[in-house]
Amino acid sequence: MQAQSPYETKTQAIAKELISATREKRSFFSKLQDQMRLDDKLLGWTMENPFLRVQLFRFIDTLPALKDNGEIARHLQQYLGDDTVELPAALKKILNFTEPNSPPAQIAAATISKSVETLAFKYISGENTKQLLKTVERLRKDKMAFTIDLLGEAVITESEAQQYQQTYLDLMADLAAEAKRWSKVNAIDEADGEALAKVQVSVKLTAFYSQFDPLDPAGSKANVAERVRLLLRHAKDLGVAVHFDMEHYEYKTLTLQILKEVLMEEEFRDRRDIGVTMQGYLRDSYADLEGLVAWAKERGTPITVRLVKGAYWDQETINALQNHWEQPVFNEKGATDINYERMTRLLLENHQYLYGAIASHNVRSQAVACAIAKELNIPRRNFECQVLYGMGDQLAKALVKEGYRVRVYCPYGKILPGMAYLIRRLLENTANSSFLRQNLEERPVEELIAPPTGDLNQTIHDIAASPIHFDAAPNTDYAEPDLRSKAEFALDEVKKQLGKRYLPFINGEYVQTENFVDSVNPSRSAELIGKVGQISQEQAQEAIAAAKAAFPAWKKTPATERANILRKAAEIMETRRHELNAWICLETGKTLREADPEVSEAIDFCRYYADEMERLAHGFDVKPDDLSQVRGFKKYDVCGETNRYHYQPRGIAVVISPWNFPFAIATGMTVAALVTGNCTLLKPAATSSVIGAKIAEILIEAGMPKGVFQFVPGRGSTVGNYMVKHPDVHLIAFTGSREVGCDIYANAAIVQPGQKHLKRVIAEMGGKNAIIVDDSADLDQAVAGVLHSAFGYSGQKCSACSRAIVMDAVHDTFVERLVEAVKSINVGETDNPSVKMGPVIDGSAQAKIKDYILKGKEQSTVAFETEVPDNGFYVSPTIFTGVKADHGIAQEEIFGPVLAVIKVSSFDEALEVANGTDYALTGGIYSRTPLSIERATEEFEVGNLYINRGITGAIVSRQPFGGFKMSGVGSKAGGPDYLLQFLEPRHVTENVQRQGFAPIEGVD
Incomplete structure (x- = not known):
């Protein structure tokens, strides 16, 4: 058991006061019970029915991609019309239609979409500057500060990264100009005699560079750091504070490294209007915070640390399970809460080196921070409480009333890029373990504010039995600096061994040969890897x-x-x-x-x-x-x-x-x-x-x-x-x-x-593999998946995507983003960690692929082609549009970085085109339409079908690999029947009767 915290008595007292304040007014949950508005009802229903919750949230995720009410109605039926989904009576009534284009269907679609939009604006502070300013001014009126986060910051192209930066520069300028007209609010605009920035923005480093990669720390830093410097310079000129958020675990270490280095530079070393986020659900977050404290002492000027619990638990856990890595997040909410309180104490007890920003909707978590702040007499400048926009509103008001500085994290932007954020908020609001939900259900106060309990060592691997009966090998996690160092060392050591001779091994010994073949590095064709002896017919x-x-x-x-x-x-x-x-x-x-x-x-x-x-x-x-x-x-x-x-x-x-x-x-x-x-x-x-x-x-x-x-x-x-x-x-x-x-x-x-x-x-x-992108696809996923599948290893995989079959409704947008994404990848020598695409294997392959590109130009339009290095066997990543299904580049296996984009008008046509080659190896579909996924599963003629993910990278046992038609003969590699091909089955029958008697097993 944990020792009693010296702050526990005061924590309990403050927590009771805060909970009492949050329950004074009519709660959100009581609204749900009264069933006042449909958007409120939707959340209430999902709390009662887990399967409805999944289907409804999937529908909400799809909604922004749907073009009209007919499409919305059709998807409503496919997601919620399943007999396995128990629908409340009111929802059944709304969905009581048969034809998606009928008047009842149109009304249902309009009603649901409006309700989801209303729901979204509970958590998103505005779609445009006018709406945002209205939100900000309302918050300031309530004596709350704000920080603005731009939605849709996941970038896959350099043009998007540049646009992201420019949007922030413009946003800071607009807000700073408006701020000059705002009346001063003492509670949030000053502290301890020091003026505080009225405007704050929150950014993510990963959005400044589309190729941000832990395997390439130097290249990532070089590209990100200059954009960070530009942002910080503009922010200083405008009087705007900047906070750097955290995202997925793989980027955490590199993000901290880059920020520490930039903020140590003389130009920025004395800046106090900068902050960084730490995620309490990470197992190594306490050690990271200790390191940040030591760094801050050396720096000499404090920055703010926003302490959050974390928003990507499911993704981090799934990623760890799929890659057989250690789970980076705590497995239990109680364990996260324990760690969060430890970090809160460490942060606030070092308030002279780091300013604390406690971001939580858990009353106890805020009460712990407030108790420590009071006991230590922490200056007001050095401490604040934070909540998300649309969540914990009553808690925020209670904290303001008690005299604490409160800042509201305000997501801002269009609903489409904000849908992923909305889903995360809905999941958090409706989860059984959510403090907000438990408080709204008016659980006993003593239960809600009790010290957290949990096992900090338990992982999902301890409780999730794997169906795979062998120990799969984990890939290297290049986010770990020591593993990167081992990789770099190995490259250096192997380079010292280049040019050696290798002999055949026959009958237990290495044998000499008359002839040798030179193996060269396709990235640098003049570099000899080794000379390999070639056996004769006699050998x-x-x-x-x-x-x-x-x-x-x-x-x-x-x-x-x-x-x-x-x-x-x-x-x-x-x-x-x-x-x-x-x-x-x-x-x-x-x-x-x-x-x-x-x-x-x-x-x-x-x-x-x-x-x-x-x-x-x-x-x-x-x-x-x-x-x-x-x-x-x-x-x-x-x-x-x-x-x-x-x-x-x-x-x-x-x-x-x-x-x-x-x-x-x-x-x-x-x-x-x-x-x-x-x-x-x-x-x-x-x-x-x-x-x-x-x-x-x-x-x-x-x-x-x-x-x-x-x-x-x-x-x-x-x-x-x-x-x-x-x-x-x-x-x-x-x-x-x-x-x-x-x-x-x-x-x-x-x-x-x-x-x-x-x-x-x-x-x-081999194959002539296709990915279908329908009009309901998540284009962020589709562009990234096609990019990786088509140009990974320069398209030299039998499973590579060489055809993208795209519905006409999304064709132009898809092609535009894909071209920009391919522009962003670095082509070059593959021992350079910043390179994402290397050469083809040899001169013969290079010539053959270039010949196909010339033939493609005769029939189709080149959407992208670029200059490539000339010191190896390089071929430009090439995208063709206007390709017909019977064109040579749409039928023949090219085995190189050449992608044919084929526009189709219907899903029927997409399947017909996909199946219209001699091959049947791999295929994929990006779709959020259940019926399309079902049809692809049944009708797409491939040995391996991948849904809403890339089509390369089959894993032994999980995805046995192999195709049919002209893609091959034989069973699937890595599957349960593969070894049977190497064996002859035999059967032996014996009559064991002797003179009318026979042994009977089990009978004496």
Whole structure:
């Protein structure tokens, strides 16, 4: 238990006074009970029905994108007309229509949209300057200060970042001009004889630079800092205070670092009209505040710290779970409250170094701060209370009445960009744990103001059981400075090893070759990564013979023993993660952010396939001590007869891996073949064969027996074809182009002299992937998702988006924003952390892609093309508009940074265009229309469909990957049936009767 705070007695007294004041007037909850207005009713209903809450908030999120009442009515029915949603009688009456364009539907749509707009303006202080000034003047009349936050600050283009800055500069000028006419309000315009700024604005650093990235602290600082300086200079000239907000956890450390450095500069070091936000729900926030106190002591001039609890708990928790990271936020509200009170005390007990701004609607949280302020006689300049506009109004008035300086945080801007903010406020207001809700429900005062309790160490991982039965590898969180340092060190160390020779590994030893292939850095084509020996046909024959000799023993090796070798390989990969990232970056031109998930995927393949093989080997209903467990039996017995179903390996597998995922795909195919008991030959793509050599090093170190695994780099047209056609080869696993895949499929089908089996081919051969953007889409998400999916790794992913199929209602806006977003990305050498898009793999690919671009220009319009570096194999990210569904660039796989935008007039046409190619690999849809999502799920012909997210980056087990049609043949990689392709099923039936009797299991 926590020790009693020395401020607890006074905290209780102040809290009781404040709660009493907040309950003096007719509460918001009593209005809900009286059911006076529809906007009030909506919140009341959601408090009573959690599923209605979800559906209604989703509808509200969609509403700004809907163009007319007919669309609003149609979406109302789709979100709220479901039989699973229990509707209050009044809402049922409103929705009692069948045709979206009928008069009742039009009335319903107008009524609901007006109610949501009214609801929004409870939390948003104005859409224009006139409305904002009216709000500000009303607040000042009530003796409350304000800070203005511009809605929609999430930027994805540099033009938006510049517009964001200019909007603030204009807003500060307008407010400062108006402020000259305001009468002085002593309670908020001065303190301890010092004049305070009448105008304050709140900004986010991430909105000053569209490419703000913790992996690139130097580049982010260089681009952000100058804009911050400009803002602060203008603010000083105008007499405006500036406060810097916090957003998501990944930006927190870099935000603090940049602000500390800028505010230490001589020009700004004596400024006191600046503030920064700290989020109490973060586990490391107390340590951050301690660091800020130390920094403030060194600086010598205080700044304000706004202490909030945090607004992104769900997102932070989901992000941590999906990435297998430690949860950055406390898991319980009580734990957050404990930490918040600790931080309040630390902040206020250092009031001479930092000014405290306590932002909370929790009466106890404000009472703790007020108690400390009174006990320590904190000067009025050094302390204030803050609330959000539209929330905690009664608390704010009570605090003013008690003589505290109160500031209201006022979001300002259009409803459309403000909808995300509105949803956060609605969630907060209606949550069971919300203090506002509990107070409005008039819970017992003693319960509301009791000291908080909670487990500060518990995480969501402790209570959320994962359906995934293996330990997925977490990607590197580059927001952590020490991990960035390790990445930088690994790049430097790998660069010292460039130019070495790498030899094939055959029958347990490295062998010399007559010929070598140079592997170069596609970012700097003059830079040699390594020289890789190429096997001859004779050496290929030796490798196959060695595999044939090793097969009988490997086949009999228990599945668990084979699986444990894979697990050992996964451990080695994790240990060498940063080094492997560096090799991938340098040899294939991936950024570290693109390379790191590939290493995670390879690790996951090892662990997942190890588990899967044990599952297949152990069978069903088999006791652990049963010997059949080792042999992979599954039992289906009847009286007098036993039936055993089990698997055996096929024999010799040849793995032909691609260069675009040189580590993950090569590892996945190889270890799948090995763990199932096949002796395996890995032939990597020439342009990524150094990485192939690294895979060989790892598997050898992990303990693969002699002849079981062999590394056989060589020319595909000679050695590759020879191995595919060899009569002793049983299986070919291939990932690559359609042309080569079809050739392998055809050659493998020819039975060679002496061959006694039919070969199995597993082939993944690419796609012509589309993302549909319908007229209800969240364009912020859609633009970012298409950008990443189309131009990530220069479009060189089989899952990359090469077609954006966009409804005509949003087409022009989408294209305009997408073009600006692509303009904002930095193209260059991928070991530069500021680069977001690198080169293509080699000169041949570069020439082919440029040829497609020339063909595209003959039929379509270039919406974007730019200059790129000339020291490597670079191709401009290119966007075409006016593309027809049958154009070459809309049908053929280009495998580069070329996007065809196709305008369609209906969702039917969108699906027809999406399905109108030879491929069926990945696809996506951005939509907030339930029926469109349902239809895409049923009708979009792809192996992997992604809804309201990018279409690249499948994760083992969660998203088994693979397509059909001309995208490939075989089951999904990373899925529960993938290993079956590497196995032959067998069944054994035995009659166990002897002279009319048989053993009966379980009977003595």
